[in-house]
Amino acid sequence: MKFITIGLIAILGSYTIFAKDLVEKKEEDNKSFLGAIQRFTPDKDEILGKLLQQTLENVHFSHKKIGDDLSKKAFKVYLERIDYGKQFLLEDDVEKLEKYKTKFDDQLVNGDLSIIRMTQKMLQTRIPMVATYVDTILKKDFDFKKKETYETDAKKREFADTEKELKDRWKRLVKLEVLIQYFDLKDEQDGVNQKHKKKKKTKKIVKTKKKKEKKKTFKELMLSSREKVAKRYKRVFTRLQKERKGDQLDKFYNSITKVYDPHTLYLIPEEKADFDIDMSGKLEGIGALLREEGSFIKVERIIPGSASWRGKELKAEDVILAVAQGDKDSVDIVDMSIRDAVKLIRGAKGTIVKLKVKRPDGSTKIIAIKRDQVVLEESYVKSTIIEHKDLKQKIGYIHVPKFYRDFQDSDGRNSSTDVKNEIIKLKKKKVDGIILNLRNNGGGALQDATLMGGLFIDKGPIVQVKNRGDAKVQKDIDGVTYWDKPLVILINRFSASASEIVAGALKDYKRAILVGSSEQTHGKGTVQAILGLQDYLNPYFAKAIGPIGAMKITTDMFYRVNGQSTQFRGVKPDIALPDQFGYLESGEKHLDYAIPYAEIAKVPYKLWTKQKYDVESLKKKSSARVAKNTKFQKILKSVKWSKERKDDTKRVITLEAIKKFRTEATGISDKYKTDEISKKVSVQSISKLKNDVEKERFKEFQEELQKDPVIEESLHIFNDMFKS
Secondary structure, three states: OHHHHHHHHHHOHHHHHHHHHHHHHHHHOHHHHHHHHHHHOOOHHHHHHHHHHHHHHHHOOOOOOOOHHHHHHHHHHHHHHHOOOOOOOEHHHHHHHHHHOOOHHHHHHHOOOHHHHHHHHHHHHHHHHHHHHHHHHOOOOOOOOOOOEEEOOHHHOOOEOOHHHHHHHHHHHHHHHHHHHHHHHHHHHHOOOOOOHHHHHOOOOOOOOOOOOOOOOHHHHHHHHHHHHHHHHHHHHHHHHOOOHHHHHHHHHHHHHHHHOOOOEEEOHHHHHHHHHHHHOOOEEOOEEEEEEOOEEEEEEEOOOOHHHHHOOOOOOOEEEEEEEOOOOOEEOOOOOHHHHHHHHOOOOOOEEEEEEEOOOOOEEEEEEEOEEOOHHHHOOEEEEEEEOOOOOOEEEEEOOOEOEOOOOOOOOEHHHHHHHHHHHHHHOOOOEEEEEOOOOOOEOHHHHHHHHHOOOOOEEEEEEEOOOOOEEEEEOOOOOOOOOOEEEEEOOOOOOHHHHHHHHHHHOOOOEEEEOOOOOOOOOEEEEEEEHHHHOOHHHHHHHOOOOEEEEEEEEEEOOOOEEOOOOOOOOOEEOOOOOOOOOOOHHHOOOOOOOOEOOOOOOOOOOOOOOOHHHHHHHHHHHHHHOHHHHHHHHHHHHHHHHHOOOEEEOOHHHHHHHHHHHHHHHHHOOOOOOOOOEEEEOOOOOOOHHHHHHHHHHHHHHHHOHHHHHHHHHHHHHHHO
């Protein structure tokens, strides 16, 4: 990375001279030295801006220059970040900000950032005005018979032309919020979805019998609803008015980085600290990876072994609307920065956090989670043996949740060695085939992707990695095949990066049959690195200006051995099964400013010839079974219903309309449940379970596999492979 250092020295050359002059002064008087360096130190924003510019232009894969064209795109992103819901700024405000449309590059480099000051001035006027209006309208009830509508999709809304139009938008939104809150309170009062309800009924009656609470009337529930919504919005508006400079800088800087690609990100010092905690694997909280999407905090994925994973209620793609600590009032996190949201959600082991979430189908749910330390063992590779009652075969199953590697400890665990060890165990049990499960695996260490792919072939290239120069080929060179019998790899739309490398390589070699519960994998074919920006500063200035954060930046692109990138296109399965998330537009190709697909020359590789399969015949037989499988048919019907409903984003704000909407969503959710255990699938542990905790974990693991229709269909696919 020498070219980075050279670029930064060029930027900070004159400042370095100041530092040299001050070294002699340090020997005379350390205190006056520090005072002098602070006087000579240029503005922190200016230094950071120049660092970001040089890093983006010289290190990023695209090597794009920050100019007027990029500024225009960054301005559009900036508007989304400061007012995604179009709930505060007027069209006139946007027009005033447009004078900075081509000046993002200038403001970044000179540290002026006047667009931030103008934005804050506008918001400091608009937010109190909206806050006062919302407080006023919540002091009296709404007319819930009057047929009004509210557009819930911010992308379909325009900025309001007048304050009157803006107030009307808020009136409709708040009216909808009150109605939703009313039905939440009514469900709670009526005992809807209460767990252990039957157990409470059978409890022995004691002498000090608690007086039965009187049910609230419609009017009383509505009053409570308005009070709760008013309290929630008061916290939201107070928080927005107290936004820190770090939050403002984050919106400005990352409106520029996002134009480079979705995975390039400036991390302020607090976020860098959070990143380090996450990488260490030592967390106390709920165990969910979150992402910021406009005004909302969305669940990216659930960390295996965590409290959320064990609870099985919180799901990927859930939007978290509010957070409550135990029995305290909830805090609305809409429009909250992800850092502040995480601070509310995280907490000490053993404490309870309650999340109000919105499902992709529009339904809402309160989920209580007991925080815990993430159980690392559950993040590691594990295996078992699966058999089907009607089939005479024994199949090994290996689950790889991520491509982990301890880079600080050469003797530490890594995913490729763990998979190799599980293969050895399964071979001793004389299994006929192996399922390698890479579903929901977001990737990890490139080294382990290469080594893991090599476990299933003798030797040869696994992946190509390219930046500016020639592609570097990562190869398996040990000449050993650890598993040479039939292999099925499971993938889905959340299999990404390293998962796509392994799946793509073994498909190219015709080594495995890929079975996917989606039409393709995620399609992330890029590599990111973390650069500590402090490392590129003169030590004296680094000390004077304090922490300045880090850059997560895209540096390279992956290519399969056949020359195709996994970017956008991902890896397509040989046999595609119904996808429960088939109504979502997810994946790299749906992200703004994603790096486009590309191809390079293929590298020589030798096709696997030990087993050959008629893939078309396997697909045809699988399709016939899927058509008769009740679980898969429920998934298809559920997806069809969700697709039809997904674009229906306008809500009629009447009592009857919202009641009908909620009833329908709950009914469909119950109707299309696919969580019954298959009586024909048996799952056996390959090692002795030592204690009750291990037994309980294995029981959950066992039930998870027995409920999964993809696992059962994979066993049938193996049976077809053996017969071919």
